[in-house]
Amino acid sequence: MTADKELYGVVAEFTDVTTLYRAAEKVRDAGYKKWDCHTPFPVHGLDDAMGIRFTRLPWVVLIMGITGLLSGMYLQYWTNAVDYAFDISGKPVWSLPANIPVIFEVTVLFSAFTAFFAMWIANRLPRWYHPLFRSDRFARATDDRFFIALHAKDKKFDLAAATALLKGAGAGEVEEVYEANEPSGMPSVIKGNLWVVACLMLIPPAMVYASYGSTTTQPRVHLIPDMDKQDRFRAQGETELFEDGRMTRDQVAGTIGQDQRFIHASLETGKENGEFVTSFPTQIEVTEAFIDRGQERFEIYCGICHGEDGKGSGVIHERAMELANLGQATWVPPTNVTVSLIANQTDGMLFETISEGRRTMPGYAAQIPAEDRWAIIAYLRVLQEVEVMNALSPEEMAALGAASRGEILFTQKICVGCHSLNGVALVGPPLNGFLDSEIKLDTGETIVADADYFKESILDPAAKIREGALKGLMVLAGDPLTDEEISDLLEYIKTQN
């Protein structure tokens, strides 16, 4: 130590925190500015005893936290709304709530890094060399001893007075600490290793430089073969896989071209020579299994609207009627496909209906193969047959009252498909309360919908059109109604008024 010239200061050792605390107060009151306490843990209240000004660290963190917040927000705005706008289902490209998690994380990241690094910078650390480390006694500053160091650079510093002050404050040992004559360099082992690492790090840039501007006939080096090179067979190519050495193979037996699809015309269209067929195509063999198949397909594809019994009350219809009754939807009810009106249609016509749709019903040609459509028709015929078997005989019909016959006709003639009896407007006007009400025609004239008007509308729907209604919307399928049938219907409608 004698060779050392410059005095760093004096350092005094204390064995307990209370004495240290008192001594710190004395040094503070003696007016020293450049001095410090060194303790193995933060001692409560020592900041006040030393008179340390409160750190500005929190303000720095606050400012950087706000910077983080704005950066996080701008990063997302610029990348996702400006530079590369993400259009997701037409939603706005900038929607703050979805950006908050990342804004929060970036804010915390900036703040935490600032708190960490600003603390070390303000503490002037890392600084691996310190004159105090030259004191052997000082090693216990991180264990169980407490030190006060008065720095020689302080204006008030005087070696004798400082020593006396510390001794008087209850210090154990007081030691003079000197700066090192010349700073010791890095250990040679580390220096050597660093040189080796530095030289090795030059190799990659040197290789890049060497190949810069040179040309090669070799393909590019792919460190990761990211699916840009694949083993596969090429059409018209050679292969060892097959005996004939050709990669191209013959078509599988029975393959047909796209334009050959309709060779079985009636099977695929339900028509022959432009006319609906009246029986099943010859390719179709109607067996029990075939009808079962038809039942299964009917219940999957048709039952949802037409009902599994075909009477037009599938679950979609039920639900739509609930909404229609609430005025929340308009609805074209599905047809009861068991009635004679449908039963009298030819097989080919039914096939066309299933394939291409009717009214609001879409075509099912894309979903149901032709054979299955015929199977559905086969099953439909069963349903219609059951309806015929359950139908009343003419004598039984005659025995019923006129209104009851009308009720059956209302279903059989599919009036029910467009007209409700509970006041809900479907395709046509509701028929309860319709009779003898005043209606306005498209000619502007107002008439009373009496029995004559009713009869005329059934026989010739286009004769008088209500205001706002479409001409030709109401059509009569099948044979025209007889006078008796019309009067039966009228009786039935009367009961609904």
Next chain:
Amino acid sequence: MASSTSVDQLDIFPEELVQGENDFHSVTEMVCGVLEAPKPPKSWYIIFTTAVALLGVLGAMIVYLITTGVGVWGNNQPVAWGWPIVNFVFWVGIGHAGTLISAVLFLFRQDWRTGINRFSEAMTIFAVICAGMFPAIHVGRIWVIWWVFPIPNQMSMWPNFRSPLLWDVFAVSTYFSVSLLFWYMGLVPDLATVRDRAKTQAKKFWYGLFSLGWNGSNRHWHRYERAYLILAALATPLVLSVHSVVSFDFATSQLPGWHTTILPPYFVAGAIFSGFAMVLTLSIPARKMFGLEELITLRHIDNMCKVIMATGMMVGYAYSMEFFMAWYSGNAYEGFAFVNRAFGPYWWGYWIMISCNVLSPQIFWWKKARRNLPLVFIMSIFVNIGMWFERFVIVVTSLNRDFLPSSWHYFSPTWVDVLTLMGSFGLFFTLFMLFCRYLPQIAISEVKNVMPQAHPHLDDH
């Protein structure tokens, strides 16, 4: 302040945080003794060797995975998120206790945290490393994993910041960085202690390098404590955000069983629950192995058991509330998902989860159970198992019955799945054993700070 450590007097005075006849120096001796001992205990070698072997298995599995493709796992449609995501959520959940103990308990002035915070922060960092590995390797083409970061590139494309998976990247990487800073900052004064006691040149160099020249200056302590408080205040919302964001991966999807608002608090409670269980699993053997019983006391164990019981009941509440909401919402799909969870093909996973997470912690109502170390150790392992199964149940039962019944599929892991999970434990324990051997396991300066001798006794105060 109670001077006795007798259990009978606990009701009147809290037990001392440092037990036995200890002063500052003996605390230093006790903690530094572990890393200054010429050789670690024999049990250290056994665990370390096993862990390194498993780490080798993990390396082999990852190489196999990357060279072959994710098809080596059991993941397939509709269970596209199989074990990798289960393991990710499991590990990231464990990684929550450390910061909770360091930051939240610090803000609440819970002095007992000082005995276990270093320990659990280390555990957090290693668990987050294990967690972060799984999403990275499960993307299949790991060499383009940088696409998740907003790095300018020749494709002129940016990540989608409105995706919860992207939030995950930011949440987990921020959490890892901040936890690492927090841990390292706490380590610096203790590394300085080790440096000042080091005998060999190598130790003097390495501990000297990382202790940054810390000399215990009170002017330094002043800023250090302020920075520590700020980090604690930042880490507290952060720790709550991380598992909330992880839960968003599930909650923002439209899948029955995932699409619920209870998920964020439920995940956070589960994370704390599993994290404390892992702290117990590690600290009970470690305090014995390294002779730290006077610093990690029965009071610490007792407190952690109470936290486990409380959070266990929170997750139990969440489990029942999920069922209630599934019924009360009247949503048939939601209802099916939950009935399927408890009684479907994975019923065994659900009931393992319930018995490990809800039933087993109930034993901690009894103080005798909380202070029975073998029992606490076994219960902590139960909780670890239960929490792994919780994530398994959430991920797999919701996915394996998707909206298209034709694609319903029974998920089974492959041997690669199993070995990868085991390997992740190898990674975790390798890092943890190295930590135990080469770094101070207990925050020396913080423990000294809560000893009665640490406070100046001033007559005029």
